[in-house]
Amino acid sequence: MTEQLISLRTSEEASTSSSICKRLDNIQALHESLDKLICLPVTQKALAQEQNKKSVEQLLDGSLRILDLCNISKDALSQMKEGLLEIQSILRRKHYLASRISLKKTFQKVLKSLKVKQEHECNDESLVLFGEAEAITMSLFDSLFCFMSGSMNFGKWSMVSKLMSQKKV
Structure with a gap:
């Protein structure tokens, strides 16, 4: 001793x-x-x-x-730990916000390209269905990208969680 x-x-x-x-x-x-x-x-x-x-x-x-x-x-150590966790959270939010801004710009470019309508002249009914399916799909992606870029307000994050939990995209 x-x-x-x-x-x-x-x-x-x-x-x-x-x-x-x-x-x-x-x-x-x-x-x-x-x-x-x-x-x-x-x-x-x-x-x-x-x-x-x-x-x-x-x-x-x-x-x-x-x-x-x-x-x-x-x-004191507990307070320091809380402070560090708070700093980490702030840094994550800052990174998240920066990535959201970048994604928003990308989605806006994509949305512009979706707005361009393609004219299909089809006489065959089966080909018209393909054109309609394409238009509906484009409309869905338009809504999805608007939502993801923050342009539209759907019910909180429930839409995102539903999209993430679905196995088929």
């Missing part, structure tokens, strides 16, 4: 992340040793002696201060 104390004292100067992690490991090992020490009969006898009452109370106060510091550290 004295080796652990010496090691911790000599490493107090360094404050790099790896040295702090090492110090935390050493502190953990130190406290595990203290747990074993407190269970020894000699230590129990010393803690129970009236002449050591003031020292024991000071040690207990120190332990409470350490617990307070642990709680403060835990809260």
